[in-house]
Amino acid sequence: xTVLQTFARVVENxxxxxxxxxxxxxxxxxxxxxxxxxxxxxxxxGTYESILRKPFSxxxxxxxxxxxxxxxxxxxxxxxxxxxKLRGDTVDLVGPLGGNVFVPDSRQDAVHVMVGGGYGxxxxxxxxxxxxxxxxxxxxxxxxxxxxxxxxxxxxxxxxLGVEFAPATEDGSRGKLGKVTDVLLEHLAPSxxxxxxxxxxxxxxxxxxxxxxxxxxxxxVEVPMPCGVGVCMGCVLDxxxxxxxRSCTEGPVFQASxxxxx
Amino acid sequence: MSTPNxxxxxxQLHLRNPVMTGSGTFGFGNEMANVLDLSRLGxxxxxxxxxxxxxxxxxxxxxxxxxxxxxxIGLQNAGVDNFIAEKAPFxxxxxxxxxxxxxxxxxxxxxxxxxxxxxxxxxxxxxINISCPNVSHGCDFAVDPNLTFELIAEIRKVTPLTLITKLxxxxxxxxxxxxxxxxxxxxxxxxxxxxxxxxxxxKKRKFKLANKTGGLSGPAVKPVALRxxxxxxxxxxxxxxxxxxxxxxxxxxxxFLLAGATAVSVGxxxxxxxxxxxxxxxxxxxxLTDNEVWDVNHLIGEVS
Numbered sequence: 001x002t003v004l005q006t007f008a009r010v011v012e013n014x015x016x017x018x019x020x021x022x023x024x025x026x027x028x029x030x031x032x033x034x035x036x037x038x039x040x041x042x043x044x045x046g047t048y049e050s051i052l053r054k055p056f057s058x059x060x061x062x063x064x065x066x067x068x069x070x071x072x073x074x075x076x077x078x079x080x081x082x083x084x085k086l087r088g089d090t091v092d093l094v095g096p097l098g099g100n101v102f103v104p105d106s107r108q109d110a111v112h113v114m115v116g117g118g119y120g121x122x123x124x125x126x127x128x129x130x131x132x133x134x135x136x137x138x139x140x141x142x143x144x145x146x147x148x149x150x151x152x153x154x155x156x157x158x159x160x161l162g163v164e165f166a167p168a169t170e171d172g173s174r175g176k177l178g179k180v181t182d183v184l185l186e187h188l189a190p191s192x193x194x195x196x197x198x199x200x201x202x203x204x205x206x207x208x209x210x211x212x213x214x215x216x217x218x219x220x221v222e223v224p225m226p227c228g229v230g231v232c233m234g235c236v237l238d239x240x241x242x243x244x245x246r247s248c249t250e251g252p253v254f255q256a257s258x259x260x261x262x
Numbered sequence: 263m264s265t266p267n268x269x270x271x272x273x274q275l276h277l278r279n280p281v282m283t284g285s286g287t288f289g290f291g292n293e294m295a296n297v298l299d300l301s302r303l304g305x306x307x308x309x310x311x312x313x314x315x316x317x318x319x320x321x322x323x324x325x326x327x328x329x330x331x332x333x334x335i336g337l338q339n340a341g342v343d344n345f346i347a348e349k350a351p352f353x354x355x356x357x358x359x360x361x362x363x364x365x366x367x368x369x370x371x372x373x374x375x376x377x378x379x380x381x382x383x384x385x386x387x388x389x390i391n392i393s394c395p396n397v398s399h400g401c402d403f404a405v406d407p408n409l410t411f412e413l414i415a416e417i418r419k420v421t422p423l424t425l426i427t428k429l430x431x432x433x434x435x436x437x438x439x440x441x442x443x444x445x446x447x448x449x450x451x452x453x454x455x456x457x458x459x460x461x462x463x464x465k466k467r468k469f470k471l472a473n474k475t476g477g478l479s480g481p482a483v484k485p486v487a488l489r490x491x492x493x494x495x496x497x498x499x500x501x502x503x504x505x506x507x508x509x510x511x512x513x514x515x516x517x518f519l520l521a522g523a524t525a526v527s528v529g530x531x532x533x534x535x536x537x538x539x540x541x542x543x544x545x546x547x548x549x550l551t552d553n554e555v556w557d558v559n560h561l562i563g564e565v566s
Binding site for chain 2: 001002003005043048049050051052053094223224226227229230231232233234235236244249262
């Protein structure tokens, strides 16, 4: 698939919850190609300590307006550089990247169970959005985990999509007291199909529960990707069949049953 | 207005321009064909290819350091049979010379690889990697002129293809190694491979790389690379050099040509900007035109 490098114009770059921002920028050609699970490689560090691009999941892509967005937490050189961008500035993007994206379960009665933690939430919101467009009546359960209610991401977007919003917080301040896996257990019926993105321990736990319940589970892995285009061999992941594959071009989405978690 | 001549020659290899890709930074060309037009490149240098498939080292394999990166991939590749069956036919669709970087554990491995790649017509030139710092045996050849001579002489016996010997910067003096490679029949040398280094996570008090040590590349190494290219060019002015190490712009490429390189490779820059090699080519043509240098060969070794 075509990979584009572009200087995209920043349309909006606002804080949504403390420490987290959404950058919307205009990149029509990338917006046309983007699918849920694809990511963008951003060059914005501006420091000699960090010369590589950093990968960000695509949060929204609107082929009509050409806008694409990323949700990011401000914590390192690249995201600090991104947070400084103002409307009208440009941001250096490469994308859309990723060889395997989320594939919605095609069963008529499938219950789509999305499980997101931290910045694993945005690509799943994109997936829910696209699923709504193609299957307006599909049942979507969206489980979001956070330490406390102030850190729950994307609730307004999910409410607007009409999904069943099922939060879990570690302090019980919103939704279920506990972890996403505590909520997930209530939804692992035979018709369920799980899509997961978040911290690696969470994805392993979600994957293991799904496999035990004989429910298909797709995970979008979070592995540092130095080049993102499949040539540096830095982001490799071991699979159960003995293959050592690149997370960028042979992922980032895998079946949970394929992955050997580190 | 005329356009400058950019073609150069390395051994029997005629390149439309002096800009190649650094081995290990461009895969086998198939991934990058989604990004850029391969037929604009001087040559494609593919990732190190070994006799048997190799899984490489554990992760983390690449970490950032100031102005560069440290890598310890460990030569992961699917082996030469896979290259011949799958990678080479794809690359052959493009009008671009293929330089195969080969690596082995023994003289026998290198000879086997050189012969099979020559016999199958899947390479236009061979880059002999005697200097990978991330595997236990790959480096031995590059630090001893006698071993370099013996290896290259044996490879020379089995192939008429242009041979480029890739040298290590991790030596006291690089000139005797370059001389040995040339005496044994190498048509050219390429330098530099990565500089051996390490990085430590102070919070965890652990090495950042699973392999502990790795090879440093990127802009941080450019002055070292330039100095070594110049030293070899001074000592062996007739030996063609492929210069590399931290090239990210056309100006960097011109520096290497002035230091004595006949061609250059763009490596780590490709990780940051997938189009880096094309940007260097376009920038070089513009630089030559702006400076009214009508043949790129007129720059080679012209530093004073």
